[in-house]
Amino acid sequence: MRPPRVIRECMRELHQMTLTEDRSVPEIAQATVAKSAARHAMIVSQLRTSGVNEPWVLAAMGGVAREDYVPEAMRDAAYIDRAIPLGGGRFLAAPLVHGKMLAEAAPSGTDKALLIGDGEGYLAALLRPLVGSLDAVDPAAVPGFAGAGGYSLIIVDGAIEVLPEALGAQLAEGGRIVTGLLVRGVTRLATGRKIAGAVSLLPLAELGIPALPEFAAPRRWSF
Numbered sequence: 362m363r364p365p366r367v368i369r370e371c372m373r374e375l376h377q378m379t380l381t382e383d384r385s386v387p388e389i390a391q392a393t394v395a396k397s398a399a400r401h402a403m404i405v406s407q408l409r410t411s412g413v414n415e416p417w418v419l420a421a422m423g424g425v426a427r428e429d430y431v432p433e434a435m436r437d438a439a440y441i442d443r444a445i446p447l448g449g450g451r452f453l454a455a456p457l458v459h460g461k462m463l464a465e466a467a468p469s470g471t472d473k474a475l476l477i478g479d480g481e482g483y484l485a486a487l488l489r490p491l492v493g494s495l496d497a498v499d500p501a502a503v504p505g506f507a508g509a510g511g512y513s514l515i516i517v518d519g520a521i522e523v524l525p526e527a528l529g530a531q532l533a534e535g536g537r538i539v540t541g542l543l544v545r546g547v548t549r550l551a552t553g554r555k556i557a558g559a560v561s562l563l564p565l566a567e568l569g570i571p572a573l574p575e576f577a578a579p580r581r582w583s584f
Contacts, residue, residue, distance in 0.1 A: 396428055399440040403427075403456050407442050413460040421487050422460060427453070430483035444571045451479075452571035454518065458541070458550075459484055461568065465552050466516055466539045468492045473511060475531060477503060477540075477573075478518030488516065500575040503528055512536055520548040521576030529560040538562070541570030548572065 404419050413419070428439035431453055435445050444452040462484070468474060468491040476485055480497030489495045492514065498506050500517075503525055513536045515528065520541030532538060532555040542551035542562055548570040553562040 396426065396439075400426070403440045407456050408460045411457050411461075413457065413464055415464050417491070418460055418463045421463065421491065422456065425483065425486045427456070427483055430486070444569065450574070452519075453483055454571055455569060458568055458570050459487060461550055461566070462516060462518075462539050463487060463491075465550065465565070466514060466537070468514060472514045473533075474514040474516065475508065475512040476516050476518060477528070478516075482518070484516070484518045500573045503575065506531070514538075515540075517541065517573070517576075519573035519576075520570040521573055522578040523576055524560060524562065525576065529555065532560060534558070541568070541572075543570075543572050 400423055404423055408414075408419060408422065426439075428436040431439050431445050432447065438445065440456065442457065443455050444458075446452055468488060470491075470493050472492040472494075474488060474492040474495045476488060476495060476497040477500055478484055478497060479499070480495075485495065485497055496508060496512075498508070500519065504527055506527060508531050510531050511533045512531050513533050515532055515536070515538040517528075517538070517540035520543040522543045524538075524540075534555055536555050538553045538555075538560060540551055540553075540562070542549050542564050544564065547567060549564040550566055550568050550570070551562040551564045553560050
């Protein structure tokens, strides 16, 4: 009888690890099993119970170690169901946020994708194997971004209040966008398409998505 998948994954990871002088085999084994178990629990208790059941989404998120994309002090909390501060005002969104973003985006190997977020971050690691090509730009650089355009898919790793024209211009006709949307203090997942040169967003489920200050609506003063 074959051992459960999570145990087999742990065994493979153990086999590939190089032992260091200050860590014993039992310590490495315990840490590896704990991380693999946490990843498995994330899939079962956070994603599947919230309606994220697409096999390819679960496989992608089960194959990327979130702990590699958070500060060292937060590695043990990498799989909690809330955003993790990364420093500099940035956050790693909760697993459910990225799971639902991927499910709504439905990326394919023909997609020319643009990620608004960290090109070396967790969402980029999830997305890159699923699309034909992936470019990334930091949120702060979007206003002056002069990309190649013609993107069939844009994913914004965070919640926005307004969609900049510069970003909409990068989307190909018929292309789709998945983002968080902040309206009156509430964040929701939102999707949209570019039709007749215009992009409109459709708010979906309420979801705790870290807001991106670079996409805040202009403040109006009243006297």
